[in-house]
Amino acid sequence: MRYRTLGSSDLEVSEISLGSWLTYSGGVEADRTRACTEAAFDAGINFFDTANVYGRGAAESAWGEILSAHPRDSYVLATKVWGRMSDDPADQGLSPAQIAKQIDASLTRLRTDHVDLYQAHRFDASVPIEDTVEALQKVVEQGKARYLGFSEWTPEQIRAALDISSPGLFVSSQPQYSMLWQAPEAEVFELCAANGISQIVWSPLAQGVLTGKYKPGEPVPEGSRFASADMAVSQDLVYSDATLEAVQRLVPIAEEAGMSMPTLALAWVLRRTEVASAITGASRPEQVHANAAASGVELSADLLAAVDRALGDAPVTGPTLAPGAQTGVKHR
Ligand SMILES: NC(=O)c1ccc[n+]([C@@H]2O[C@H](COP(=O)([O-])OP(=O)(O)OC[C@H]3O[C@@H](n4cnc5c(N)ncnc54)[C@H](OP(=O)(O)O)[C@@H]3O)[C@@H](O)[C@H]2O)c1
Numbered sequence: 614m615r616y617r618t619l620g621s622s623d624l625e626v627s628e629i630s631l632g633s634w635l636t637y638s639g640g641v642e643a644d645r646t647r648a649c650t651e652a653a654f655d656a657g658i659n660f661f662d663t664a665n666v667y668g669r670g671a672a673e674s675a676w677g678e679i680l681s682a683h684p685r686d687s688y689v690l691a692t693k694v695w696g697r698m699s700d701d702p703a704d705q706g707l708s709p710a711q712i713a714k715q716i717d718a719s720l721t722r723l724r725t726d727h728v729d730l731y732q733a734h735r736f737d738a739s740v741p742i743e744d745t746v747e748a749l750q751k752v753v754e755q756g757k758a759r760y761l762g763f764s765e766w767t768p769e770q771i772r773a774a775l776d777i778s779s780p781g782l783f784v785s786s787q788p789q790y791s792m793l794w795q796a797p798e799a800e801v802f803e804l805c806a807a808n809g810i811s812q813i814v815w816s817p818l819a820q821g822v823l824t825g826k827y828k829p830g831e832p833v834p835e836g837s838r839f840a841s842a843d844m845a846v847s848q849d850l851v852y853s854d855a856t857l858e859a860v861q862r863l864v865p866i867a868e869e870a871g872m873s874m875p876t877l878a879l880a881w882v883l884r885r886t887e888v889a890s891a892i893t894g895a896s897r898p899e900q901v902h903a904n905a906a907a908s909g910v911e912l913s914a915d916l917l918a919a920v921d922r923a924l925g926d927a928p929v930t931g932p933t934l935a936p937g938a939q940t941g942v943k944h945r
Contacts, residue, residue, distance in 0.1 A: 628883050636649070657905065677725075696734055741944055742777065761783045891907070
């Protein structure tokens with residue numbers, strides 16, 4: 614496993630990291646959650662990404678139990694705040710009161726006195742940016758987080774936060790980024806790089822689609838993420854047969870290069886130096902090992918050109934904002 618420095622921080626994160634969305638907050642049972650997490654340590658993965666809202670605390674609690682058995686300085690821990698945590702519609706967002714409450718709840722569940730990275734899961738345009746940044750900064754001053762990050766903020770929102778925060782406080786940006794979702798390359802990568810902020814990218818395998826296991830016109834494989842009723846709907850919305858056909862065109866390219874499809878997809882996001890880590894998901898420990906193998910794999914210019922040709926116009930060009938993302942910035 615290779616490691617990259619996270620933005621301007623002193624954190625060294627594994628090129629492949631493990632996330633817990635949809636998996637360790639419900640879909641994957643406790644034994645397998647433990648097996649996947651331990652497989653990550655075995656593979657040299659030191660970077661773990663979760664969020665308060667995953668399973669409304671369940672994902673953090675599951676990892677709190679497992680990670681706390683490892684020395685705290687052997688892993689880099691990231692969590693997030695913003696999502697709705699209870700039936701009370703006020704129990705969400707980035708107000709100072711919510712941030713103060715949620716960091717303490719996250720630390721309790723994660724069984725630690727600090728996280729390395731505290732991320733705003735989305736932007737909260739109902740709260741003045743000055744209030745949000747001050748509240749996040751206070752979390753760092755209190756020693757409850759070492760650094761800050763954000764996920765799916767627009768360039769305007771990123772600039773507004775950087776204008777009023779101490780340099781070096783925000784070190785990561787977490788956008789969706791994969792062969793099938795290239796939107797952040799347009800502006801976010803460059804803006805962040807100029808400000809000492811790395812990308813840690815989510816769904817680099819497009820939720821498993823880029824492994825090639827979903828075949829156009831064929832039933833969804835049993836036990837896979839899109840076989841579950843909830844996810845089947847979003848697969849239809851996001852991944853058309855045309856996209857799945859494009860992914861199948863990548864299969865011989867990977868074979869000829871002597872690499873697996875997950876390796877091709879993950880090495881593709883890691884080809885960009887702006888990306889510090891690809892945050893993968895895994896429902897089985899074998900997937901963790903397969904994905905970790907992508908670290909250090911270089912893709913030649915010819916191979917990258919072949920990938921572009923195979924993808925054609927398949928990359929998703931629809932809405933560039935993730936669900937729940939807001940535009941605009943409110944000031945005091
Ligand atoms: N900031 C945000 O808003 C946001 C949003 C989404 C995710 N995230 C973060 O990003 C992390 C990763 O997201 P993701 O789970 O969508 O990432 P992903 O790596 O694109 O997809 C992971 C899923 O693909 C399948 N898979 C993984 N490796 C495989 C392999 N080698 N062979 C076959 N199938 C494989 C597994 O599902 P099955 O085995 O069930 O098919 C696995 O759960 C999350 O856990 C979370 O930490 C953040």
